[in-house]
Amino acid sequence: MELIKRCFIVIFLISVLIIFVDNVTAAPTHSNVPATDLCGWTGSGGGGRGVRPVYLRCSRGTVLWRYPRGALRVVLSGGSDNKSFRGCIKVSGPARVYLEGKGTLRLIYAQSDGKHESLHRCFHSKGQIAALYVEADEQNNGHNTVKLRYDLDFESFDNNGKLIRQDEENECRPCTKEELAETYCQSDLVARGTVSAVERRPDINSAELVLRVTSTLKRVEEIEDNEIDSGDLRLQKEIRIRVPTACDARHGQGEFVIMAKKKLGDLTLTCAPRLETWAEAVRELQSAPCLLRS
Known part of the structure; x- marks a missing residue:
């Protein structure tokens, strides 16, 4: 009888352990699940030299990346209206930000580029989306925070169907x-x-x-x-x-x-x-x- 009790206890403990391990294994890991939010994203670290996707669907918001490592691919879109847009960002922290083009990356921010941190850095979307490649500075040793604010102005058309560019000259008109x-x-x-x-x-x-x-x-x-x-x-x-x-x-x-x-x-x-x-x-x-x- 004593032996049977001991066997029952051992089997029970093993069952509990298996359930615990299954639950932990089933939990999504931070590095392989795309980060999706409407307006902003907050996270830390990264997947080593991997790239973590972040999808945003608002006209403005913030990406806050603590202890940055590796890179983020931040995809901005016009939401359900599917409009092209002029986007602007303001960035602080140890990173480089590139605008993704067709087979190219154009640098639009680097902490060491000598430009004022409050400068608005602007670009036009290709179609309804724009992708920003945010690369952590490998020299920062993961001890800082990257903050990226974005603001999108959706483009419109005149009565003749011609695109009205949301540029600085247009902003000057009375x-x-x-x-x-x-x-x-x-x-x-x-x-x-x-x-x-x-x-x-x-x-x-x-x-x-x-x-x-x-x-x-x-x-x-x-x-x-x-x-x-x-x-x-x-x-x-x-x-x-x-x-x-x-x-x-x-x-x-x-x-x-x-x-x-x-x-x-x-x-x-x-x-x-x-x-x-x-x-x-x-x-x-x-x-x-x-x-x-x-």
Whole structure:
């Protein structure tokens, strides 16, 4: 009887061990399962010299790679709309980032390239996707973090079916009254104020408008943990807004209505009508996508 009890206990323990081993074996390993998320990805390490795929389907988001080793292949897409896009990234950390082409890789970021870390590095997609090859710097010994923010502007077509490129020259064109209403509704910040200075920033290929805020007309609260770098804008009397260098922004007199969107953590100008022009547009427009304030 004692022998039978001992045999039963041994068999029971072996069964438990087999179940445990099966469960551990069945668990997916971090290195061979593609990482899929809608907007962002956070991970660590890597598969040695292997490449880990990451698939993202949002217009903006963040890749946070701790203790980087090997490489990531980050695939950006236009989601269900399948639109081509102009993408921009802002990267920090020990890595090199390449844009994947047909049989080629074009370097768009390296920590040692001498360019400012806040520079927006932009590219156009080939069709509906763009693939970024993010290679860890082998000299960093895996003790740092790579942070890659991305922002996609989906391209549109005019009435003749011609592609409208979302380039810097197009951003410099004054907004029509109809565009003002749409831009107001889509902006992250709309504020009245005076431009106290225009500072040239060749290191980030932009100029910065220094705006003294007199009134905030619209403010979208950020929900992404990677987007706010400039503090609480409601409490600020002076803010900085980026304008492409190609626009040749100048210091103007009077009060303006500044409309801006957050892009890679920085406020970028979308429209800047004078207060009188904006007030006239609000009076004349019969309809608008949202409630307009002046």
